[in-house]
Amino acid sequence: MRRLLFLNGIKAFEAAARTGSFAAAGVELNVSAAAVSRMVHLLEERLGVALFERKANRLVLTQAGRAYQSGLTPIFDALASLTAQVTAPSSVRVLTIGVGHTFAMRWLIPRLSEFRNEEPDIEVRFTTGGASVPFGEDWSCGIKLGTGDWPGLVAEPLFAGDLTPVCVPRLAASLKRPADLRGPSLIRVAHSAEDWPIWLKAANLARINARGPEFQFYGQALQAAADGLGIAMGIRPYIDDDLAAGRLVAPFDLSVPKGMRWYLVYRSFQTEQRDFAAFRRWIMRAASEPAARPVRRTGRTTTRN
Numbered sequence: 001m002r003r004l005l006f007l008n009g010i011k012a013f014e015a016a017a018r019t020g021s022f023a024a025a026g027v028e029l030n031v032s033a034a035a036v037s038r039m040v041h042l043l044e045e046r047l048g049v050a051l052f053e054r055k056a057n058r059l060v061l062t063q064a065g066r067a068y069q070s071g072l073t074p075i076f077d078a079l080a081s082l083t084a085q086v087t088a089p090s091s092v093r094v095l096t097i098g099v100g101h102t103f104a105m106r107w108l109i110p111r112l113s114e115f116r117n118e119e120p121d122i123e124v125r126f127t128t129g130g131a132s133v134p135f136g137e138d139w140s141c142g143i144k145l146g147t148g149d150w151p152g153l154v155a156e157p158l159f160a161g162d163l164t165p166v167c168v169p170r171l172a173a174s175l176k177r178p179a180d181l182r183g184p185s186l187i188r189v190a191h192s193a194e195d196w197p198i199w200l201k202a203a204n205l206a207r208i209n210a211r212g213p214e215f216q217f218y219g220q221a222l223q224a225a226a227d228g229l230g231i232a233m234g235i236r237p238y239i240d241d242d243l244a245a246g247r248l249v250a251p252f253d254l255s256v257p258k259g260m261r262w263y264l265v266y267r268s269f270q271t272e273q274r275d276f277a278a279f280r281r282w283i284m285r286a287a288s289e290p291a292a293r294p295v296r297r298t299g300r301t302t303t304r305n
Contacts, residue, residue, distance in 0.1 A: 009043030012036045013051055014076055017061055017069035073152060077267055080137065093122045095275050098129030098142035102219035103262070106238045108143070115282045122275050140276045141266040148263055155265050156280075158287040159237050161258035163199050164250045166234035166243070167225050172251040175231075178203040185212035185230030187221045195233040195258065202256040222248070237262070237287075262287075 015025035015036070022033040022040070029036065044051050051065035061069060099108060104126055112124065129142050135153060136142075148155040167175075171184065178200075186196060188210050196210035212230045215221045218238055225232035226247055234243075234250065235258060242248040264283060270276045 005046050006039075006043050009039040009046070010072065011076075012039035013043055013065075014069060014072040016040060016052070016059060017065060018073055021059060070152065074267060074269065077137065077269070093275050094125060095122050095140045095279055096125045096127055096136075096138055097279075098127050098133065098136050098139040100130035100133075100143070100145075100217075101128075102217050102238060103143055103145075105219055106222070106241070110241060111286055114286065115279065118282060119275075119278050122278065124279075135265065139266075140270060140273070141264060141279070143262060144265050145260050145262050147260060150265055152267070153265050154268050154271075155263040156284065157261045158264055158283065159262040161260045161262060162236045162255045163195055163258050164234055164239075164255040165199065165231050165252060166222070166239050166248040166250050167231040168228050169246070169249050170228065171231065172249045175251040178205055178252055178254065181205065181231065182208055186210040187212045187224050187230045187232040188214040189218050189221050189233070190214050190216050192218070192233075192235075195235070198258065199233060199254070199256045203252070203254055 012025060012029065012035075015028050016022050019025050019028065022036040025036045026033040040051065049064045050062050051068060053060040053062060097108075115122075115124070127136060127139065129136075129139075129144065135150065143158070144150070144155075145161055146155075148157065165181070165186075167184075174180065175184075181200075188196065197206070200206055200208050200210075210233075213224060215224065218235060221232045222234065222238060222242070224230065225234075226242065234248070239248060239250075243250060264280065266276065266280075271280075
């Protein structure tokens with residue numbers, strides 16, 4: 001027989017370990033912090049193992065506690081997902097994707113009709129994602145830019161985050177070599193201040209400082225570049241469609257790795273769910289397709305992606 005020890009205590013421990021406090025766990029479980037503490041203490045007694053070191057104003061997981069929590073959280077996530085599937089109307093198939101605004105607008109949405117043609121019965125929902133947003137409990141998957149290190153999650157690479165300056169053809173005509181960037185306005189992205197220094201160092205122009213309008217998101221910076229405001233640092237795959245259509249051009253044949261990649265991120269149990277499995281197959285195939293060949297600027301060859 002399956003031997004399950006004190007499920008209320010296990011729930012209390014997992015919530016406290018995940019949230020970092022008895023008080024936060026109490027809010028989640030709709031009980032008092034003292035009740036959570038008591039349940040965790042009873043669980044520890046029944047297991048015969050200390051799960052927390054109780055320090056002033058904070059909880060610290062013991063080695064046993066870390067091991068227990070790392071196994072419990074995916075189990076509870078899988079249980080919640082399974083319950084949602086069982087209780088959902090049979091006609092409703094929903095896929096929730098945590099994705100940043102710019103990635104959604106510049107790559108995913110323009111291609112989403114292809115997935116809908118293959119899987120017309122799956123309703124795709126977007127929710128706010130991005131590198132700084134924690135993985136949501138209700139997400140089927142996420143798309144994130146980073147190093148691939150998200151504990152408890154599977155991360156499969158989609159694209160390399162390569163950097164290259166982009167601008168409208170009119171501005172590109174005056175850029176014969178990278179040193180010509182000393183004059184024009186270099187558009188910046190607030191949360192990626194390192195992009196211009198990375199590229200300028202690779203171009204042996206470390207003394208040039210990017211001084212131009214600053215925007216919060218890549219999408220805003222690239223729109224400003226498309227409107228002729230200056231030269232933006234483009235990152236794949238955001239710039240692929242604009243380069244292919246000729247709305248933007250890459251004036252230099254230098255593309256520099258950002259040191260991060262785009263990943264499809266999900267919990268391991270999601271691979272058993274047919275809707276996510278269908279989306280995963282599609283996006284991995286779509287990401288592997290080469291970017292459309294950029295329109296050539298008169299007299300020069302644009303950067304190949």
